[in-house]
Amino acid sequence: MSTQPVIQASEPDNYYGYRSFKKGKFEFRRDEYFVHIHWPKGNHTMPADAFLRALQRDVAWNFFYGTVNFDGVFGTLNHYGTVDMFAGRFNDAYRRAGLDYNETYNSDELMATFKAILEDWTNKGYDPFAAPEETHQPYGRKNGSNSEAINRLRVTANRMVGCPGDTPVRTDKNGFPVNRHFADVPQDAPEIHAEKGFEGEVCAYNLFAYLSRSNVTWNPSVCSVVKESLYCPTSEEFILPVEHGNDRVEWFMQLSDEIIWEVKDKETGRPRARVTMRAGDIAAMPADIRHQGFSPKRSMLLVWENASNKIPELIGQGKAPVTPVQF
Amino acid sequence: MTDVKTVFGSLQSYSKGNIEVIDDDPRNYVFSNVFDVAAKAGPYERIAVGKNFEYVIETLRAEGTSPWFTCAHDEFALVMDGQVEVRLLKLDDPTVVAKDKNGAIRLKGEPKGRKMGYVKAGRGHMTLLPVGAAYQFHADQPGVVTIQTMQGDLTIERWADICITR
Numbered sequence: 001m002s003t004q005p006v007i008q009a010s011e012p013d014n015y016y017g018y019r020s021f022k023k024g025k026f027e028f029r030r031d032e033y034f035v036h037i038h039w040p041k042g043n044h045t046m047p048a049d050a051f052l053r054a055l056q057r058d059v060a061w062n063f064f065y066g067t068v069n070f071d072g073v074f075g076t077l078n079h080y081g082t083v084d085m086f087a088g089r090f091n092d093a094y095r096r097a098g099l100d101y102n103e104t105y106n107s108d109e110l111m112a113t114f115k116a117i118l119e120d121w122t123n124k125g126y127d128p129f130a131a132p133e134e135t136h137q138p139y140g141r142k143n144g145s146n147s148e149a150i151n152r153l154r155v156t157a158n159r160m161v162g163c164p165g166d167t168p169v170r171t172d173k174n175g176f177p178v179n180r181h182f183a184d185v186p187q188d189a190p191e192i193h194a195e196k197g198f199e200g201e202v203c204a205y206n207l208f209a210y211l212s213r214s215n216v217t218w219n220p221s222v223c224s225v226v227k228e229s230l231y232c233p234t235s236e237e238f239i240l241p242v243e244h245g246n247d248r249v250e251w252f253m254q255l256s257d258e259i260i261w262e263v264k265d266k267e268t269g270r271p272r273a274r275v276t277m278r279a280g281d282i283a284a285m286p287a288d289i290r291h292q293g294f295s296p297k298r299s300m301l302l303v304w305e306n307a308s309n310k311i312p313e314l315i316g317q318g319k320a321p322v323t324p325v326q327f
Numbered sequence: 328m329t330d331v332k333t334v335f336g337s338l339q340s341y342s343k344g345n346i347e348v349i350d351d352d353p354r355n356y357v358f359s360n361v362f363d364v365a366a367k368a369g370p371y372e373r374i375a376v377g378k379n380f381e382y383v384i385e386t387l388r389a390e391g392t393s394p395w396f397t398c399a400h401d402e403f404a405l406v407m408d409g410q411v412e413v414r415l416l417k418l419d420d421p422t423v424v425a426k427d428k429n430g431a432i433r434l435k436g437e438p439k440g441r442k443m444g445y446v447k448a449g450r451g452h453m454t455l456l457p458v459g460a461a462y463q464f465h466a467d468q469p470g471v472v473t474i475q476t477m478q479g480d481l482t483i484e485r486w487a488d489i490c491i492t493r
């Protein structure tokens with residue numbers, strides 16, 4: 001018999017209206033502008049919008065691959081079944097000062113708390129998945145909620161979007177209008193001429209049109225699958241709300257427009273490079289870095305992942321290189 | 328009407344990005360551009376532009392009619408530039424490729440089988456190249472296709488030639 005995860009939440013604050021939360025020895029509270037995080041060795045403050053946008057991705061991605069740094073201090077590290085929540089662990093100054101702190105939880109346990117925080121702290125009209133120009137402000141005292149926005153399901157095609165029985169293509173009718181920044185993207189469909197008996201096996205769709213209708217930003221979704229090779233294209237605008245620390249090599253192919261990536265050392269946060277990618281560019285993000293993207297205009301990015309669960313261990317033991325190709 | 332402009336690349340017009348190194352080796356990023364690669368490639372050479380253990384992304388310059396290929400697993404072709412016809416044929420003898428073989432193989436001449444149909448694909452269109460089928464590309468004008476697949480006998484690696492190294 002399974003037990004429900006325990007969520008430690010206070011009654012709503014008399015003035016701000018938000019609940020405070022505890023998980024292990026971590027404590028979270030928010031006011032009109034900020035989120036305050038406390039742990040046994042210290043305290044940290046983040047703007048509410050930055051925290052909620054990062055939290056939204058961590059929840060939607062189920063802690064994703066590797067490290068999700070909400071900023072230079074706080075974040076999570078996925079062990080695929082368990083997850084670490086940390087403060088200062090990937091920050092050179094905190095480590096040197098001995099102020100870093102880490103707790104490990106069953107993934108479902110921490111996820112329940114994160115979802116409860118997201119639900120309580122997201123006000124009516126604010127969508128943490130949206131670009132800033134497309135949503136209301138997250139600030140102020142507690143004002144309703146936005147469950148519809150924060151509970152969107154991440155798309156995971158089994159074979160390819162548009163194949164029979166698989167994830168459908170996006171249309172106006174099923175609730176996906178073309179985004180304002182992609183108003184000029186052609187919406188034509190490939191011409192499919194299937195012989196009788198092969199109607200279900202001759203499959204194609206317009207990926208660019210599909211991405212032009214995405215209603216979220218920085219949310220890679222599986223659109224085609226070759227065994228453990230996952231194409232996870234996504235539409236990007238403004239800033240990736242987290243610094244993603246890889247536990248494996250991750251590839252990016254820029255399908256349209258431009259993204260600038262700031263790349264830092266995964267462990268220390270020291271800057272390593274600035275990578276500017278334009279349409280047609282393809283590049284790897286090594287397994288020993290963290291990266292954060294800046295997309296001045298909404299753009300289309302193909303994130304390519306190898307989902308094998310053996311890779312983090314191989315890299316961690318030094319049995320596989322942190323870069324995909326040596327030349 | 329809208330004044331927004333979404334920038335896609337093409338063989339004729341692409342602007343490669345760059346790496347500003349702070350404390351790193353640019354080769355760690357294996358950074359290339361599919362239009363740049365295709366511009367310098369022969370028709371239907373399958374050049375790796377991405378590699379993650381046994382998996383690859385190949386870039387092909389689509390020009391004229393390709394050989395017939397087949398594969399023991401699904402592959403996916405994404406047209407990045409141009410108009411490309413993808414012809415599909417159900418093989419009478421799918422054992423021409425071993426079940427555990429990774430990546431595409433080239434078939435000699437016209438394989439025997441039943442025509443499944445064809446797809447006329449333009450920029451941004453993704454086509455399933457299903458396991459058990461043979462496929463052939465045709466493009467009247469040069470175009471660019473990328474393929475999600477596994478590294479195989481036909482995969483060409485020329486990283487030092489295509490990637491930013493400094």
